[in-house]
Amino acid sequence: MLIRRETPADRAAIHAVHSAAFRREEGAVPVEAPLVDELRAEGDLIGALSLVAVRDGEVAGHVCCSRARLGDDPAAAVGLGPLGVLPAHQAHGVGSALMHAVLGAADALGHGLVVLLGEPAYYSRFGFAAASALSITAPDPKWGRYFQARTLTAYRPVQAGAFAYAPAFSRI
Template identity: 55%
Template sequence: MLIRRETRSDIDAIRAVTSAAFAKSDTVSTPNPPNPPDPPNSPSTLATRHALNTTVPVEATLLDELRVSDGWLPALSFVATGDRGEVIGHVVCTRGHVGSDLALALGLGPLSVHPAHQRHGVGLALVHAVLGAADAFGESLVALLGSPAYYGRFGFRPSTEYGITAPDPAWGDYFQVRTLTAYQPSLKGPFTYAEPFDRV
């Protein structure tokens, strides 16, 4: 496994990995379509594409929207590649803000690992990589919405311990913060994600 920055040629593979990682079990199509496959523009193929497009996980759509937003930070978008160079995982941090003075911060997510490669340390390596890069760039903190049991191993703690409030108070301890070297305790207030998080 290799962790590296995303390139433009990775975008379709990242979308596929994100879709697979967040797919609902009742929306997964059969792995082996009938032989021979229908021509690319036949009515049955177009109907299948339409059906699949209606079940695209929101995380994949969010990622597409983030990529063209003001919050996108190309240097903080990482992929994990497998033995053959194929993309097997992805993580991104985008620009967020804290407080009424809109102090700079980061929002982590989505984090995606292809189901065939989950529970093999891919997500662990991706999160460590993006946190290390964020720290090297002088960022103050990273916030996310996720499992405290999973993200606690990276040093994430409930945001309220730092005086930072979630966009939705109902998130409770699932909204977490990881401080970095440049963090100052005076950094407090409501956290705001990049705009697509409010829309998608």
Template identity: 60%
Template sequence: MLIRRETRSDIDAIRAVTSAAFAKSDTSDTTGTPDTPVPVETTLLDELRISDDWLPALSFVATGDRDEVIGHVVCTRGHVGSDLALALGLGPLSVHPAHQRRGVGQALVHAVLGAADAFGESLVALLGSPAYYGRFGFRPSTDYGITAPDPAWGDYFQVRTLTAYQPTLKGAFTYAEPFNHV
């Protein structure tokens, strides 16, 4: 497996991996035909890619032995507080079902966190499983005085601070605009 930045030629493969990863378990067709809708995460990714908050340097793919895309992760621009301090929102994270539980997602998360830290970002926020993301240092956002876009998310809205983080960074987290449509 190799983790690298996505290229333009990866976009269709990323859509396919994301669709497969988030497909309903009762169907294996993720083509978006009328009887099998495209997962919302795939549509979100398409909208993020054309938004002003897209950060190409923070979009990574995992490739397999035949250089095929088997996973993808992205961080997009987010903000914290009324002064709109810069932050990142992670997601979606997608691993093709045939490659899940093999460390692909873990490698992708480590890669994007390392890159975000190297770029001087302060923190990464996400909505996800505390059991899964806790292993990467994510903690409930309220531990840092950061509130979720939806209070009902509770401990599922998490933050991972990076080297540039300052404890004075507090307030409501705002995702990139396309997240408001899902």
């Protein structure tokens, strides 16, 4: 398996990955697929943090981070998601490989925090914990323990406050 940055040639495959990974009912396009397209079109998708997993010549998974705001600091944190893996490749380490790669890349780029909305039982293995423990406020208080953050090397305790995802997230 190869983890690499997405290229323009990957865009249809990325859309297909999220459509298949998050499909809840036949024929319906899950919001995660167009979300990635919108983040990219609006310039909020961070190119160096939009990664694909390639297995046997096929894009099997994708993860991305987008611009976000934490308090008054537009560079302190990035929003992670979506993370999607084709159903045939799930439970084979693709999602974990993507997570380790994107966290390493975000750290290397100097980001202090990665924030996401997801299942604590899954994301805790990557060092995520309740964002509230770091004094980070969710856009929606109902998110509770599902709103999580992971500190990176550049993290400073003053990086706290209200978190805001890129505008495309507010339309889903």
